[in-house]
Amino acid sequence: MRKVFVDVYAHFSKDGVLTPISFVWIDGKTYEIDKIIEKKNAAAFKAGGQGIRFKCMVYGKMVNLFYDDGKWFLEI
């Protein structure tokens, strides 16, 4: 399990709700987030860190995307 920092395209609603739309993987490709299943504060025990955890479906695969104090990372 490792931690990969990524660039994220996200949407901030006028109510202040943060929703990630897509992210750029290390190979430079942009991956759309199909669905956000859960949004919760959580610790990333295996990769190390803590933040708002978005459980996302990306191309049929579940990934944990964390927003940790202004930075985004994936626990993979």
Add this chain to the structure above:
Amino acid sequence: MSRVILHCDLNNFYASVECLYRPELKNKPVAVCGDPEPRHGIVLAKNQIAKIFGVQTGEAIWQALKKCPDLVILKPNYPLYLRFSKLAQQIYSQYTDLVEPFGIDECWLDVTQSTKLLGDGRKIAYEIKERIKYELGITVSVGVSYNKVFAKLGSDYKKPDAVTVISKQNYQEIVWSLSVSSLLYVGPSTEKKLIFHGIKTVGQLAQTPVEYLKKILGKWGEILWIFANGLDTTPVLPPLFDENIKGIGNSITTPRALVNFEDAEYVLYILADSVAQRLRRQHLKCTTIQVWIRDNFLFSITRQEKLSQLTYLAREIFKKSVEIFRKNWTFKTNVRSLGIRATDLVGEFEMQQLNFDYFKKCKLESLEKTLDTLRRRFGQFCVQPALFLTQPSLKSNPIDEHIIHPISYFK
């Protein structure tokens, strides 16, 4: 109805946060230590494995390394710890609005009213413990009791990641067998006095006649007797009620020993400047200045003097502190740490006797307030006295470095 108080204590706080961010250190002994370069090299926190090796908070790095040569030493990251402290407080505030912080990693919660909705104290404590572990990745010990002192004892009783309930029915069984030092406000000196009089446990303290304790410890004797018998009724107050500031002070352990008055005056100016800034920020003026001096052998003295006029001017605080320092220190030994504290505080617009210097003083106040604005906008060192350029090795910024302030139980 009896109160339900929780005391939540984040376990090995700094070290736990560091280990969370560095999973590779999971099975290694870790200690978060101050920077040894400016002589701040003491253990600030250690993890559970380092604890097994006997590493203790407050000891020097070399002592810790002697006990545990494989100890991983990390530098502190205060902004991160403050963030975690705030996150923990956000969780607590979802159970009650009566949350009183006691330092960066401890809080009291009065959940008496919440028990009607959320279940008893034990249930709330377990829920908080699990949420902290899941959401923050660190562990917490929770003490549940009917007063603040026993709640704190409960959180210390079993660690880490545990809940201890001390009720009116079981407190004698749990608390009374503990040594007196486990009670809040029984420090090494009080413990020594109590042991000298044959009082070794909290139970013995509770059963000693209060008049006898008063004779030994003065008014503290009565307070500790109240604590030991579970009669403490201090309310849990949210920080908004913490308006009654009794003093503002800063101290520095300097990167090198201070060997003469010139060195000391340099450091005193830094301290006076930061204390004055903090006074102005709180719209307070002081009438008494205390100077604290500690030498290389860790012997310390505190001396204080009254000012003739109310002030929050750095130059006046500096002048008085130099006066106190020169009267009380002869440099038979070199100075390791220095501190200035402004006490007897009053509001900045308090009436005071006018004198011939009044208008001059108004000008100086306006000048120092302008400096505050500049520093707030462009950083602490955007404007500085020329004196600060003379000895860069002693330069320090207490305003930004000392961001975690101790809290008193008796407000």
